[in-house]
Amino acid sequence: MAENWQAKDKVKPKGLDGISDQQVEYHFETHYKGYVNKLNEIWEKLPNADRSKANQNYSEFRELKLEETFNYDGALLHEIYFGNLSKDHSAVPESFKKHVEKDFGSYEKWVEDFKATGIAFRGWSLCVFDLNTGKLRNIGADVHNTNGIWNAIVILAMDVYEHAYYTDYGPKRAPYLDAFLKNVKWSDVEGKLQKAQKMYEIFK
């Protein structure tokens, strides 16, 4: 059975200060749910897409994969966005302040950077916890996806740029893919998977 994303109606905020219920209504019902609906439509079609016709210039498989991450990230980031908001004005917790003081110098500097990121990018200003360094960072995104999904941990990476295989195979990418898979150090992948599973247990 195809995967299915359930819309999270419980994260829809009401009574915000300076963001009207009408604004939230359009944003939540039309935009957020639009991503959820299209993602589910893509997940219906993906299992049957012809993988043997995969092509980087155009193929049904490529188009479905591209729009899968666009709609997945659109749904996910909107759930985080709406879940981040509430009509109850809460104080900034000390633990958050301490963290941004360490990484940005002061809370005010973090705010300045977060807002400047919101001006400098076309889609999102995101405060992220960088698992590689343990630092908080503000990052901007012009679109939801760069064909990846947020909060996902890479456990196996195959470089398919020409520079990774041209010396051996010229323009033939397919034999390089087989060679790559023959050489995978699975203990490394397994180690990353185990760490990622632990993260999931903590995060869910």
Ligand SMILES: [Fe+2]
């Ligand atoms: Fe939006």
